[in-house]
Amino acid sequence: MSIAGRAGSAPEFPELGFYGLAGHSPEPRDLLDEVRSAERLGLGAVFLSERFDTKDAAALAGAAAAVSETIGIGTAATNPHTRHPLVTATMATTLHRLSGGRYAFGLGRGFDALFDLMGLPRVTSARLEDSAGILRALWNGDAVAGHDGPAGSFPYLRRISDGSDRIPILAVALGDRTLELAGRIADGVVLHTFFADATVARAVKIVRDAADAAGRDPASVRIWSVIATVEDSIAEDRQLRMLAGRLATYLQGYGDVLIRANDWDPAVLRRFRDDPVVREHHGAFDASGNPDVLRHIRTLLPDEWLAASATGSARTCATRIADQFDAGADSVILHGATPTELAPVVGAWREIRKPDSVSRLPANPGWSAR
Incomplete structure (x- = not known):
């Protein structure tokens, strides 16, 4: 079953995203207005990080899908071992179909110290890769039988729902090894906030070289730079x-x-x-x-x-967005600000944007133009 393309008309700026409930918001309901505002503004995607308080990725992504028609939705990220893989596969399938194909599932390592306290194993590259393979098999409608690997031991896993679902996997990457892994296995990559421009360029090269070495089309991996965006009108x-x-x-x-x-x-x-x-x-x-x-x-x-970061006037912030594309990124997440706070920056971006290089991008943040 493939439902990509069933969503509404394309966003004006598919190359731009934002983080919903950026920071430590105690009010998850605020996301509803943020997503509505972002869609009116023409932003291409909302990204949802997960915290163990009021930011459950599945609940937030479902809410975002329910109040929107065009904006892409991505978890960036959840961890592969905080849910059973069949529960995770079910979550992503539900969100994929609920959103009309606008959803991308994101995986990340998380914090070793936190997992030590929680009594969970630390997340290795092998576990991330094994988890991605299990999820893709389940989304494809296949059974996973007698599995014993880094992600765990599972006698028999299979979704109850019929059909095949093509759901992209986003990898959230900071260190070189995770960037290389992302190039091998991920459909999209989310870089880290406070990467200098030279670091963005180096990270892009690591991802694309790893994709090429794995026999993949390097340009098929969509890379999102993440830049803290703080325009002058925001209170000191x-x-x-x-x-x-x-x-x-x-x-x-x-x-x-x-x-x-x-x-x-x-x-x-x-x-x-x-x-x-x-x-x-x-x-x-x-x-x-x-x-x-x-x-x-x-x-x-x-x-x-x-x-x-991107600071100063709206025009200066828009120029910093352009710098991320010059460094090789395909798309940019404007981090830390709400859509309302981002409105002047988006307006300035409209004036300097080069549509031919970005307008072909799909709304789903995990898919590239290829």
Whole structure:
């Protein structure tokens, strides 16, 4: 059963996406208005990260599908071992058919320390690859019998529903090994926020080289750059949270990997971690409501690091979007801002956009133009 193309008319900007409920929103219902606003604005896709609080990826994606007609929907990402593979396959099949083929399923490694606390195994490349193979077999309508591999041991798995469903897999990738894996097995790749332009270009090359080495068409893998987008009209305190707070949160969780990816100075990361305010702070900095703390955190972060974003006037932000395409990305996720906050940037993008290079992209964020 293939239902791709049953959705409504194409979005105006299929090359642009945003993250729904960016940050630490406690109100999942806000997503409904965000998706409606994004669709009116012409954005091509909404991406939904998963947190273990009020951001269940399946529930959010279902809500997004219910209130929209044209926008693509992607989980970016969930982890392969927090649901049984048959439950995951069912989730994706339901969302695929519910959305009329606009849904892409995203996989990511997640946080080792969190899984240690939860009593779950850490996610390896082998587990990601094995999980993708199981899911594709189930979506194709095949049975998985006597499976014993990195994803687990399963005597017999098969969907009850008839037919075959072609559902793209998105891989969320930060380190080189995951980028290489994504090039081998994924239909689309979501890069990481605060990648410098040179890092985006290097990541694109890793993905496409890996796809080519695996005998795939490198251009068939759709690569999404992710750029924190903070336009001047946004209030100062919120700007601090969206930029300094967000980057500091990443440095808390997996700073070493991000530093290596960008070839940034590890001594700066050590000074950040040794700072008394950082050491004494509990929780994520991008969830902090204390402007004084965020202002202090800003002094610890080099301008070069924060420049891996889109800030300033709407026109300047639109130019930074163009920079991502120049670095080799196929599409761009405008991260950290709501569709309402992104409206001036999208308006400026309309003025400098080159339609011939992006208008053929499908709304489903996991499929390329090929």
